[in-house]
Amino acid sequence: MGFDNPGTGMLALGIANVIVSEGLSNRGGELSGLLSGYAIDKVSEATGVSTDTIRQIAREFSSTQPSLAIGGGTAVTSTNATETLIAINILNYVAGNIGETIDFGRTINTDGISQFSDILSLVDSMSNGGVDILMVYNTNPVFTLPKSAGFEDAISKVPFVVSFSSFMDETTEKATLIMPDNTTIESWGDFIPSTGIHGLIQPVMTPVFNTKGTGDVILAVTANIEDLKERYKQTSYYDYLRESWKTAYSSQAGLSFDSFWNKALENGGYYADVQPVQVSLSGGLSGALPEAEFSGDGDYFFIAYPSYKYYDGRGANKPWLQELPDALSTGVWDSWVEVHPDTASKLGVKLGDFVVIESPQGSIETQVYPYPGIRPDTVAVMIGQGHTSYGRYAKDRGVNPVGILPLTTDKLSGGFAWFTSKVKLTKTGKHAQFVQTQYTTHQHDRGIAQEVTLTEMQKGLPPVDHSLPGFYPEKEYAVPLGNGDRPQKCTGCGACVTACYAENNIPFVGKELVAKRRDMAWIKIERYFEKSDNKAGFETRFLPMLCQQCGNAPCEPVCPVYATYHNPEGLNGMVYNRCVGTRYCSNNCSYSVRKFNWFQYKFPEPLNWQLNPDVTVRSMGVMEKCTFCVQRINFAKDQAKDKGRDVLDGEVQVACAQACGSDAIVFGNLKDTESKVSKLSEDERGYKVLQMLNTQSSITYLKKVKWDKA
Amino acid sequence: MNNQGVLGIFSYVDLTINAVKKLKEEGFKTIRVFSPVPNHEIEDVMDEPESIVRFFTLFGAMLGASCGVGFTVLTSMDWPLPVSAKPIVSIPPFIVIIFELTILMGALSTLLGLLINSRLRRNAPVDMYDPRFSEDKFGVMVACDKGNVEKVQDILNSHGAEEIKVDGI
């Protein structure tokens, strides 16, 4: 959230102005009329970004090719959102990125999507009694619309509401008829997220409960309606879906339909090439961008942002997501308001204190999380919590910031403008522990997440030596399996964490136990804030921390019953049924990655269905930890043995690496000098965490490269 | 045939010792002295051979050490489970176990030696005792044949015995 202030568009134009006026690019001369209104001094004053910084960005942005300015996030959710995006693309134009890094071809698919104004007029007709039947499918407007939209009152005026939903949510609670839908993993379906991508959804399991897919319900109904009988001949939604793909795509692929269909199923859909869209700058751009409008008389701009875990709230009923620590605050199972530390001390509040956030549309009360990455005049609350329904895991947890937003739209597009509110913050005097999984943001000189500057990289790094003199003779077995982690690529999203929960039958424990640091995650994302050279700024480092499968593992020799030992492949084996629970191994683990079963954890129905049959469900009183998905390794070894060959590089994919969207985790055989992981582990940026302990960890981390060029 | 026991009870150590000295001079071999405390003077005058409990102690301690070595090494090799790149037979940690077993078995065999030597081996035909020996009286018991009973009684009497008991088989 670098520039999530009202002046993002101004900043983009200010940078563009510098590029044009300093002649850093041969483009943009025709825009001088527009850009001259954005003199660097004026922009600096309005945005709080220093002139030096603006100038530096302008020079780097134009001289470093390819470059790209991306508009998105909270910066483009105000009343001038569209204009801001235009401003950002003007910057791209000036820097010569149009047609290079931007082609406008593959855009988000908006076909068949209603405008926000359509929703508002629907609410109007509902309130006026103009709607007899309302069918709600896969949406929860009572929760996701601002209270000021009046949907909740309007729905009560509709005589017959049908909800097709897998879960009892706020809207479904108000329905006259509930048709329990299959969940996504039990359903057939398709959708087009963006131009050229035709996604195909197939179920991975038969429905657990007595539910029926919405498509099947509709087909069953149409079969009894004379007019529609002929139009919908299929008896199941699957047949209907197949039929619809037949007419749409069979000719395009040049394959028989069956092979086309099977291929689409295998690939998760059909991906068409998309031609770039030629755009040109229309004339008549002059004058100034409109400024964002804010309502409310409070002191603080208020951002309600969609959470990457719950999105608009639909993720909140999944305990895996509730227990997944937020990337920056590491908070779980709750809401909080991000407040700049200076603002927090001005208000006299600290971490965990409750404040009331009040807008003209209402107020919410939540805990403070002082976060240096937010502007002192802005506060932010994540969307997704604050459900009054939606199951045992979502209900009565946190607050819903959407509730206190005014009903404002972006003038140009007509979309809902989220970022238009100014709020008051009032200290309540209440305090509670803010439940986090990491309580410090400093590395305390431990060198856990290391970095190297680009200048240092260019000068060349000293050769890496991972060996230290040892007390014991050279061991006769090796450390063949290893992981390479690339913190540079890690976004801190935690997909690896949840993937590990899923693969390894890790129980979620709930807020009360996370508060006691009894979460069971085998892999965690450590996040550290480092002071940046720029005195106001700071830099975030993420580091996935999991069992390092040390060669000289500190955990192994201290176990009195051999419950953890070194297996011939170099893994630290963990034999659950030998463990008596002395917990010495964990005390001696320098990386603190071992977890203990303090209780007999439950997987209440239907969560028992998530259990992986290849992995033991641990019982009370035993230690557990990451095993590099040993069940997958063994599976791959068995398969390779059947085929009479060695396991190939990349054949075993550990769950965390598989789930990582940015490919930050690589797993493979370190003894195979050709494997990807061996090569990565010899990278000049490679280092071992806490190398001075000589644990001979098999995970090599690559130092984050820091941009230090001016 | 030493089948008679004569027991003299004394209040004073010096008198007891004198009586013992006299009895030894008279050629009585089987003498036992009772006392509420161990006493060096009595020990000196009795002049018994050194206690053989020490051999029990030595043997026990050596057995304990060997058991310690054998146990740690053999069980480690029985199912070699490598831990932390340490050798399977790793002597430094085993020393602790060997040390403890040395002490344990040494102490237990000392106890055994004590029990065997002080109770199971007898050198007198009859067992005479007076409860006051555990309080403040000293006793001298002589095993002799019938003919010498009176002689012993005389010696004890003349050396200040306060009470004399005679017992036979």
Next chain:
Amino acid sequence: MSQQTSLTYAKVNEDVIRMLDKPTVKWLALFVPTLGVVGFGLFCFLYQVYTGLGAAGYRHPVFWGVYITDFVFWVGIAHSGTLISAVLYLFRANFRLSIYRIAEGMTVFAVLTAGLFPIIHLGRPWFFYWLFPYPNQRELWVNFKSPLLWDVFAVSTYLTVSSVFFFVGMIPDLAAIRDRVTEKPRKILYSILSLGWKGSNWEWLHYTRAYLFFAAFATPLVLSVHSVVSWDFAMANLPGWHTTIFAPYFVAGAIFSGLGMVITLTVPIRKIFSLEEYITLDNYDGMAKLIIVTSLIVGYAYGVEFFMAWYSGNPAEWGQFYYRATGEYALFYWIMVFCNVLIPLPLWFKSVRRNIKALFIISIFINIGMWFERFNIIVISLSRGFDPASWGIYKVSWVEIGITLGSFAWFFMFFLIFIKTLPAVSIAEMKEILPVPKKEANGHE
């Protein structure tokens, strides 16, 4: 020891055996509530077994807490018993005589108490016997490289040897009781316990020799046991644990805390049973001097830990010690320093060393201070390991408090039974320091 005394052999018997008279109402008033607290501790333990170890206050990364603190505390208490009975025996320090039986009893009961905690703290206490090497159907032996296995051997050896030592030392006294009591059941009981002891020169010969060997074994044992206990920590690589000073530091601390407990226990017993002639001010003076010595060693260790942490230049090590003195647990740290280093300082004055009330108060502080020393070493070190992301604070739960109180009650329960059934002062050895009854007064000694 040259002291004016009115004691005679007969009076010693009378005074000591008088303590074993029928329990008084006062004794019962102590004993019954003690049993109650033991029961509560047992309830807490069963509750913990039923719900899981989560009932205790552990939180990641503090995986050892009050239970291991209690374990080390009680093992430490045990040590000065053996010190007084064995080490000072070898040094022929006579001030041990009147108190060594109580100290030895304390040793055995403290080890019995300490031995519970490694089991209580297990995640699966019902499998505690897996820590013992025995042939089993899993064909798995134990890991002798683990310091916990050393503990198993050290503590069980210590319990065995100290019990044997305790019992053997008591045999002549048990015979004295046997000879005095008249009721049939007691007579039978003490006859069995005294193994037919008669006090003959033959018995004394082997007995004194064996006793010397026991003392010779117990001395290195007592040093090894607390060294082994300290290695539970020193063998780990955790900052605050991984240090070579631990063995002598722990042994000195153990003796220090044990002497404190001996004073805490003997002062009331001396008063209640009027044993002023037995447990004299000279005895206390000797113990107080030992307390000063061990307090200085412990205080030195506290200082050296800080110095080495700073001198090593290791950020994790220095971070740990800086945190001890200034972090969330700083109060506990300074309680420890106050109780263990400052409180014993008045003992430099002879008048304090010979003032029973002052000694009693100081001894209570030492007990508290030494409990916190172990708590600090264990909990604070674990709270701040190498990886800052994992740091966390430990909070004690009611279950742990219940079990700790139960352990104190368990210890006192044995002690109360002990003073009513066994001779709390050594009858035979007390007589050794009394003038030998002689007709002619000019005999030596």
